[in-house]
Amino acid sequence: MARLVTEWVNVTNDITIIARESGEVWFRTRNDTKEGVDPFATPMTGGGATGSTIRLLDGAINLGFAGIEKRLARPDLTPAGYVVALVGAYHTSVDTPRNLRRAAKRFQELGRPEVAAYLEVRAREETGHDRLALKDLRALGVPGERLVASFIPKGIKPLCKRFDDLCVEDYPIGCIGYSYCLERIAALKQKTDIEKVQALCPDGVDATRFLRSHSCLGSEVSHVEETIEFVASLPANDRISVVQETYRSALIMAEGYNHELLKSEAEMLKELRQAVGEPLPSIAPSHGKNLDARPAA
Numbered sequence: 001m002a003r004l005v006t007e008w009v010n011v012t013n014d015i016t017i018i019a020r021e022s023g024e025v026w027f028r029t030r031n032d033t034k035e036g037v038d039p040f041a042t043p044m045t046g047g048g049a050t051g052s053t054i055r056l057l058d059g060a061i062n063l064g065f066a067g068i069e070k071r072l073a074r075p076d077l078t079p080a081g082y083v084v085a086l087v088g089a090y091h092t093s094v095d096t097p098r099n100l101r102r103a104a105k106r107f108q109e110l111g112r113p114e115v116a117a118y119l120e121v122r123a124r125e126e127t128g129h130d131r132l133a134l135k136d137l138r139a140l141g142v143p144g145e146r147l148v149a150s151f152i153p154k155g156i157k158p159l160c161k162r163f164d165d166l167c168v169e170d171y172p173i174g175c176i177g178y179s180y181c182l183e184r185i186a187a188l189k190q191k192t193d194i195e196k197v198q199a200l201c202p203d204g205v206d207a208t209r210f211l212r213s214h215s216c217l218g219s220e221v222s223h224v225e226e227t228i229e230f231v232a233s234l235p236a237n238d239r240i241s242v243v244q245e246t247y248r249s250a251l252i253m254a255e256g257y258n259h260e261l262l263k264s265e266a267e268m269l270k271e272l273r274q275a276v277g278e279p280l281p282s283i284a285p286s287h288g289k290n291l292d293a294r295p296a297a
């Protein structure tokens with residue numbers, strides 16, 4: 001009988017994620033090592049398997065988000081919060097095709113056509129997603145183009161910079177870890193999350209194009225599945241780099257969440273109003289009130 005694959009990646013100075021193909025995963029700290037005997041002290045060198053690779057990747061995300069409060073991980077939805085989220089969605093998707101193509105070109109130069117081909121497909125699949133966010137903003141009566149041109153949520157900025165930086169590295173394999181982190185988290189969004197947004201919108205307004213496509217109902221699910229399979233097929237060094245970057249991206253994302261979600265509705269509205277230069281229209285159903293008239297959260 002073939003032996004089950006075990007994979008491991010050291011993600012911080014003293015935490016190593018270990019995963020078995022059969023599904024077990026655990027986080028090992030340096031203190032767990034008895035009398036200096038540690039079979040996981042040296043980097044893994046063997047082949048991967050989807051069953052263990054997915055657990056390394058998801059373990060890295062969980063570890064990155066471990067510091068964030070549960071309340072913040074699933075915040076109550078507010079109209080201003082949703083507009084800010086759409087602006088963030090625009091900024092995290094507008095440069096994705098260009099960035100992925102740049103990384104693909106580099107892998108072509110490096111003699112890794114299989115990585116280049118994977119990134120090219122991703123670039124094609126992600127094309128136009130920024131426009132979904134703009135359409136949603138427009139559907140809400142918000143001047144989307146004007147808003148995104150002058151406003152990038154502070155919590156989103158470091159994430160965009162991280163992706164830009166990763167894609168121009170000499171060996172840009174980390175961009176796969178970043179993308180996995182964002183797509184995996186998006187794919188966790190459920191039908192009920194979309195329904196909550198719909199309930200927030202005026203009757204007949206569809207402002208959930210981006211959300212639907214980046215949820216368990218959209219293309220994100222197959223993107224995640226394809227990425228897991230692809231990462232599992234990579235050599236050990238690449239898998240290690242991808243998992244390490246998934247962890248770093250999750251940390252940056254968690255920090256951004258903290259920053260944005262700790263803001264009150266009033267603070268968010270102020271930022272949005274300043275960016276657009278005028279009060280925002282109502283996006284709450286039935287009240288006919290201006291969005292600006294909503295009480296602070």
Ligand SMILES: [Fe+2]
Nearest residue numbers: 093126129214
């Ligand atoms: Fe996308």
Ligand SMILES: [Fe+2]
Nearest residue numbers: 183219220223
């Ligand atoms: Fe995607």
